[in-house]
Every structure is written in structure tokens, then in C-alpha cells.
Amino acid sequence: MHSPMEQFEIKRLLDFRFGSFDASYTNSALWMTIAVICAFLLFVVGTQKRALIPGRAQAMAELGYEFVANMVRDNVGNAGKKYFPFVLTLFVFILFCNVLGLVPYSFTPTSHIIVTFAMAAVVFVGVTIIGFARHGVHFLSLFVPKGVPFVLLLLLVPIEIISYFVRPFSLSIRLFANMLAGHTMLKVFGGFVVMLGLIGGWAPLAFIVVFTGLELLIAFLQAYVFAILTCLYLNDAVHLHH
Amino acid sequence: MDASAAKLIGAGLATIALAGVGVGIGNIFGSFVSGALRNPEAAPRVFGNVLLGFALTEAVALFALVIAFMILFVF
Numbered sequence: 001m002h003s004p005m006e007q008f009e010i011k012r013l014l015d016f017r018f019g020s021f022d023a024s025y026t027n028s029a030l031w032m033t034i035a036v037i038c039a040f041l042l043f044v045v046g047t048q049k050r051a052l053i054p055g056r057a058q059a060m061a062e063l064g065y066e067f068v069a070n071m072v073r074d075n076v077g078n079a080g081k082k083y084f085p086f087v088l089t090l091f092v093f094i095l096f097c098n099v100l101g102l103v104p105y106s107f108t109p110t111s112h113i114i115v116t117f118a119m120a121a122v123v124f125v126g127v128t129i130i131g132f133a134r135h136g137v138h139f140l141s142l143f144v145p146k147g148v149p150f151v152l153l154l155l156l157v158p159i160e161i162i163s164y165f166v167r168p169f170s171l172s173i174r175l176f177a178n179m180l181a182g183h184t185m186l187k188v189f190g191g192f193v194v195m196l197g198l199i200g201g202w203a204p205l206a207f208i209v210v211f212t213g214l215e216l217l218i219a220f221l222q223a224y225v226f227a228i229l230t231c232l233y234l235n236d237a238v239h240l241h242h
Numbered sequence: 243m244d245a246s247a248a249k250l251i252g253a254g255l256a257t258i259a260l261a262g263v264g265v266g267i268g269n270i271f272g273s274f275v276s277g278a279l280r281n282p283e284a285a286p287r288v289f290g291n292v293l294l295g296f297a298l299t300e301a302v303a304l305f306a307l308v309i310a311f312m313i314l315f316v317f
Contacts, residue, residue, distance in 0.1 A: 221293055228294065
């Protein structure tokens with residue numbers, strides 16, 4: 001029987017190698033491309049008609065747009081309007097990668113830590129730059145909680161600094177580990193179905209059916225969590241402590 | 243003790259973190275249900291926060307999973 005980790009293997013589809021630099025087109029890149037094409041079809045082609053009474057595709061696109069727009073407005077306020085396209089792009093890309101990964105025999109790009117870490121690192125570096133650009137050196141007051149006695153500050157400031165630098169790791173590991181764990185679990189229970197055969201195999205099969213539904217919820221939830229944490233970090237950088 | 247046996251024991255020990263996560267997730271939904279029964283009108287408004295708390299708590303369990311995988315496959 002195949003190992004449950006085999007589904008995460010990266011295969012080269014088209015070979016591009018420049019000296020020691022490997023830029024091959026892999027199955028991970030293929031599914032990222034498919035995710036982008038799906039997002040393009042939904043948001044650009046789906047809203048092409050601009051009907052007053054939206055059809056199914058247009059209604060879906062408008063729903064997603066409003067969902068993220070409300071999220072940015074509630075968490076960052078009007079100053080967050082500038083960053084809305086970035087948050088929407090992140091949310092839609094992660095959502096499509098996660099959901100397309102649930103299709104049998106497909107590949108989930110977000111189940112690889114380097115993919116999620118790249119996105120989290122962009123958020124982290126971007127937020128830090130925005131903070132320094134808006135507040136200058138005053139941005140460092142983010143690490144100093146207000147109304148705390150000096151003795152306690154000696155303890156709290158290092159904790160605040162550490163928690164700030166852990167952000168990209170927790171953000172990326174959360175998404176990657178959720179995808180990895182869900183897909184591994186489905187595969188392990190798939191193995192149980194084969195092992196138990198016709199007599200007892202229906203029990204794990206029923207579990208897989210239920211768990212696939214939960215995985216759909218998690219696919220959406222993780223995209224939501226990634227986007228909302230991006231909003232919260234942006235809020236920190238734009239408004240400091242409020 | 244054999245190093246590979248110690249590895250398996252270590253990976254098993256890493257799953258102890260699930261105890262805390264179980265308490266956490268139970269606490270989130272338990273508090274939500276008791277709050278929702280007291281004030282049913284407010285329930286839909288906080289459900290987003292419930293899901294956020296659930297996802298953040300579940301992530302702690304997955305950190306333990308990552309540690310277990312690192313013990314098993316990296317070292």
C-alpha cells in the first residue's frame with residue numbers, strides 16, 4: 001500500500017534548469033495555475049455581464065468581494081481600503097488552492113510549508129514596512145504596552161518582540177499543518193477501507209464522507225483565518241495600539 | 243534503548259498536547275452554547291469569532307502534529 005505522505009510528493013512536469021538553479025514547472029505550480037485560472041474565471045469572466053440582477057457566478061463573486069471588504073472595513077477601518085486588493089487576492093488564492101486540493105488525485109500547494117511561508121513572509125515584511133512608513137521610529141512603541149509599570153515592562157517587551165517575530169511562522173504553520181493533517185487523515189482512513197474490505201469497510205467510508213465535509217469547512221476556515229489575521233496585523237501597523 | 247524506538251515514543255509523547263487542545267475546543271463551543279442559550283439574538287454575531295477561536299485552537303494541535311512528524315521523519 002502507498003504511504004499516506006506520497007500525495008504530497010512534488011513531481012517535475014516540465015524541466016527548466018539553469019545551471020544549479022531549478023525552475024521546473026511542477027505539479028504544485030500546475031495546481032497554483034489552475035487556482036489562479038479558476039479565480040480569474042469567477043471574478044473577471046463571471047462578472048463580465050454586470051447585470052443588475054446577478055446570475056449565479058456574479059452573485060458568488062459579489063458575495064466573496066463583500067465578505068472580504070467587510071472583513072477589512074471591520075478590522076482595519078477606512079485606512080485599510082488601500083490594502084483591500086491584497087487581502088482579497090490572498091484570501092481567494094488560498095481558498096481556491098485549499099478547495100481544489102480536495103478533488104481526488106489533485107495536489108494541494110498550500111500543504112507545503114514553503115508556499116505558505118512565502119505568503120506569510122510577504123505579509124510580515126509588508127506590515128513591518130507599512131508600520132515604519134506610517135509612524136517612523138514611533139512604530140517601535142508597538143512593543144511597549146501602555147499603562148504598565150516599568151518593572152513589568154522589562155518582562156513584557158521581550159515577550160512582545162518575540163511574539164511579533166513568531167507571527168510569520170505561526171501564520172504559515174497553521175495553514176500548512178491543517179492541510180497536511182486533513183489530507184493525511186483522509187488517506188489513512190482510505191487505507192482502512194481497503195484493509196477491512198466489504199465486511200467492515202463501510203464504517204471508515206462513512207467517516208470519510210463526513211470528514212470530507214469537515215475538510216471543506218476547514219479549507220474555507222483556514223483561508224478566512226489567514227485573511228483575518230493579515231487584517232489584524234495590518235491594523236496594528238496602521239493604528240498602533242487602539 | 244534503540245534510537246528508532248525512542249523516536250516512536252517521542253512522537254507518541256508529542257500527542258499529549260491534544261489534551262489541552264481538547265479542553266480548549268470544548269471550552270470554546272461550550273461557552274458559545276451557554277452564551278447562545280442566554281441571549282439567542284446575539285448568537286449569529288459571535289459565531290464568526292467562535293470559528294476563529296476554533297481554528298486558532300486547532301492550530302495548536304497541529305503544531306504538536308508537526309513536532310511529531312519532525313521527530314519521526316526529520317531526525
